[in-house]
Amino acid sequence: MNEGFVLWFNKIKGYGFIENKNNKEHLFVYHRDIKDFKFLEKNDEVFFEIINGEKGKKAINVRKK
Numbered sequence: 001m002n003e004g005f006v007l008w009f010n011k012i013k014g015y016g017f018i019e020n021k022n023n024k025e026h027l028f029v030y031h032r033d034i035k036d037f038k039f040l041e042k043n044d045e046v047f048f049e050i051i052n053g054e055k056g057k058k059a060i061n062v063r064k065k
Helices: none
Strands: 002-010 015-020 027-032 045-053 056-064
Touching: 002 027, 015 045, 027 045
Parallel strands: 027 056
Antiparallel strands: 002 015, 002 045, 015 027, 045 056
16 A cells, blocks of 8 residues: 555545655546545545556545545
């Protein structure tokens, strides 16, 4: 499981970006891929998995720390 924090998340559009703590990589996150919550807040610390999506890497199975 990877660790990081939320850079920003748009509640209206339902997506945002997470920064991976290990390599500073920015990953797309969609509200469907968040577990236990519908939305994230800026600077929330999270755990997540990474997959290759249609437009690059993205975070899935995102959980708040």
